[in-house]
Amino acid sequence: MFLTQKTLPRRAVLKGLGATLTLPLLDAMVPRLASAAPSTPTNLLAIESVHGSAGSTMYGQDKHLWSPSTVGTDFDISSNILSPLHPYKDYLTVISNTDVRMAEAFTAPEIGGDHFRASAVFLTQAHPKQTQGSDVFVGTSLDQFYAKASGQRSPIPSMQLSIENVDQAGGCSYGYTCTYTDTISWASPTEALPMIRDPRSAFDSLFGVGANAEDRRIRMQERGSLLDFMASSIRRLQPTLSVGDRARLDQMLTYVRELERRIQLTEARNSSGEERQLPNAPVGVPDEYDEHMRMMFDLQVASFMMGKTHIFSFKTGRDGSNRTFPKSGVSGGFHPASHHGDVPARIEDYAKINRYHVSMLTYLLDKLKEIPSAGGTLLDDTLIIYGSPMGNSNLHNHKRCPLLLLGHAGGKIKGHRHIKAPDGTPMANAMLSMLHHLNVEMPSFGDSTGAMDLNG
Numbered sequence: 485m486f487l488t489q490k491t492l493p494r495r496a497v498l499k500g501l502g503a504t505l506t507l508p509l510l511d512a513m514v515p516r517l518a519s520a521a522p523s524t525p526t527n528l529l530a531i532e533s534v535h536g537s538a539g540s541t542m543y544g545q546d547k548h549l550w551s552p553s554t555v556g557t558d559f560d561i562s563s564n565i566l567s568p569l570h571p572y573k574d575y576l577t578v579i580s581n582t583d584v585r586m587a588e589a590f591t592a593p594e595i596g597g598d599h600f601r602a603s604a605v606f607l608t609q610a611h612p613k614q615t616q617g618s619d620v621f622v623g624t625s626l627d628q629f630y631a632k633a634s635g636q637r638s639p640i641p642s643m644q645l646s647i648e649n650v651d652q653a654g655g656c657s658y659g660y661t662c663t664y665t666d667t668i669s670w671a672s673p674t675e676a677l678p679m680i681r682d683p684r685s686a687f688d689s690l691f692g693v694g695a696n697a698e699d700r701r702i703r704m705q706e707r708g709s710l711l712d713f714m715a716s717s718i719r720r721l722q723p724t725l726s727v728g729d730r731a732r733l734d735q736m737l738t739y740v741r742e743l744e745r746r747i748q749l750t751e752a753r754n755s756s757g758e759e760r761q762l763p764n765a766p767v768g769v770p771d772e773y774d775e776h777m778r779m780m781f782d783l784q785v786a787s788f789m790m791g792k793t794h795i796f797s798f799k800t801g802r803d804g805s806n807r808t809f810p811k812s813g814v815s816g817g818f819h820p821a822s823h824h825g826d827v828p829a830r831i832e833d834y835a836k837i838n839r840y841h842v843s844m845l846t847y848l849l850d851k852l853k854e855i856p857s858a859g860g861t862l863l864d865d866t867l868i869i870y871g872s873p874m875g876n877s878n879l880h881n882h883k884r885c886p887l888l889l890l891g892h893a894g895g896k897i898k899g900h901r902h903i904k905a906p907d908g909t910p911m912a913n914a915m916l917s918m919l920h921h922l923n924v925e926m927p928s929f930g931d932s933t934g935a936m937d938l939n940g
Contacts, residue, residue, distance in 0.1 A: 580884070582911040603799065605873045622673055630922050638791050743783065751767050751768050824877075825878060868889065873885060887914060896922075910930065
């Protein structure tokens with residue numbers, strides 16, 4: 485049998501004015517006699533939520549504000565902080581009662597510096613060297629171990645995103661450099677990876693927008709859409725595709741166009757001269773927290789769709805932030821709310837803010853579940869880590885820290901279960917198992933004492 489129909493290369497792209505869009509996996513990319521479609525790597529999204537959880541207090545444990553009252557598959561989250569995730573219980577793994585000992589003070593001079601070292605510990609599970617100079621040292625982060633093993637399967641090995649300002653220079657407090665607070669991703673123990681706060685910068689980085697300064701200047705002047713510059717490339721490709729492939733391509737292009745339109749609207753609004761809630765933020769950053777979160781999630785989903793990168797870390801706040809979240813039902817600042825004095829009424833207020841933050845995840849989950857993928861949907865082929873390296877924020881301790889997983893990691897993680905670890909279990913045990921499920925074989929990670937069964 486002779487096959488005359490050509491197949492598209494797996495990395496087929498659309499191009500125009502220095503911008504590139506990698507196409508999603510289409511039927512036209514699979515040879516006619518291929519027994520199976522090319523394997524795709526598991527998408528990873530590691531999200532840090534700072535300042536622990538109201539559920540890590542003694543009151544919060546008694547009231548089950550974070551962790552369900554029962555373990556196993558018969559658990560209830562309908563009335564606690566995790567209640568927004570109830571529709572996604574089948575994809576949810578709650579891991580409770582793990583500690584992040586590496587974020588604790590090891591010596592007397594480190595006492596009080598929890599806020600300034602904790603973020604560096606979250607994905608490394610290693611203890612940062614106390615320094616205000618350039619001689620930083622902590623550990624390689626989970627996302628970067630995965631990037632070294634699998635990141636070369638996409639054009640961009642990994643990307644780091646943030647919501648709040650993370651570009652402080654020099655030393656912070658208690659003898660720690662701000663480098664430790666500004667990122668959660670470490671390519672090596674001495675190499676911190678910068679995080680992108682501006683959706684426009686992330687969009688341009690993902691899609692290669694503007695091969696040079698002149699290209700970028702033209703696009704900014706014309707306010708043209710990325711897809712407008714690719715119009716001729718799109719027109720040439722579409723007649724060669726099947727009906728199904730055209731639908732998938734149209735879904736991708738519609739998604740990208742809508743995302744870019746929202747970025748342009750934000751830039752126009754923030755450039756209008758009207759007073760901003762965040763006057764010092766880049767012009768592409770929305771003033772509204774929830775819109776900024778949705779925009780960053782859409783960037784991640786678009787990247788997963790097109791295979792630009794399948795590894796993200798995402799820092800959704802910074803330690804010591806006084807930002808307010810009125811949509812949570814609490815008017816006070818975040819950091820003061822986290823220092824609740826162990827007063828039940830104030831702990832309940834902090835739980836409202838925690839619940840609001842968790843509710844942001846439902847937008848991401850809705851999007852991932854809508855998009856077909858090799859394992860069923862993008863949500864089936866994704867592992868989302870959400871947690872904090874702090875426990876009771878009022879005490880600045882690192883015990884019983886909040887941690888949950890979402891997604892099935894390409895079928896590796898079952899979901900729909902609550903796992904309560906024995907007292908004193910390092911969070912690193914869970915992260916070691918996550919690495920194994922991502923096909924990164926290593927005997928230990930951070931201060932792990934053994935792998936945790938995430939499907940038990």
